[in-house]
Amino acid sequence: MIIAFWIVAGLAALAFLAAGLMKIARPKDALASSGLAWVEDFTSGPIKLIGVAEVLGAIGLVVPPLVGILPVLSPIAGIALAVLMAGAAATHLRRQESPVPAIVLALLSVAAAVLGFLTVA
Template sequence: MNLALWIGAALLAVVALAGGAIKTFTPQAKLAASPGGAWTGDVSAAFVKALGVLEILAAVGLIVPAVVGVAPVLVPVTALCWVLLMIGAMVTHGRRGELRFAILNLIYLALAAFIAWGRFGPWPFTG
């Protein structure tokens, strides 16, 4: 199960890093014109970039604390924060009628919940 939690954290970190980089470095007008990105046209560019930076930090928080052995409790804390972020994303996409993106957010939420459950519960990092 430890391996499954590591794989899940790595997959979620890749998703967070990619999404964060896109939100941070892509112009807002281009994001708003892309599938699933129309919501960015309804908020400020600073908000989109802030979300992007938070997603990049989440990618770091899902992997680095456990790898370096410093405050590994940050891994499940980060996963729990990702659950909250995905709830917001699901609400946003749901309100816009973008069901396929809300379902994708639900998958990411489930993966983050699995990581939080596993690392807070039966398979915490011990050191």
């Protein structure tokens, strides 16, 4: 069970870390020109905040169980990332875009949370 957790949490953490760093590092115009059309609905502040939330969630998925300090924070981070992706899916649906990537990341986050709760107990 622990191996499954590390695989799922590691994949989710890598995906969210990459996405979050991209949102933090690149300006809004560069994000829009690279295919993230949803940024047109937001100002730069909330976009950066979403990026920070994704980076913190990625760190929260792997660091607590890795260091053995409050490992229950890992599944909580997974739940928080799933909620973030639910908001992303709603935004994409409102814009009549495909919500599939957000739904897949939400399911991956939920899987990491479930596996995290099973390994913590």
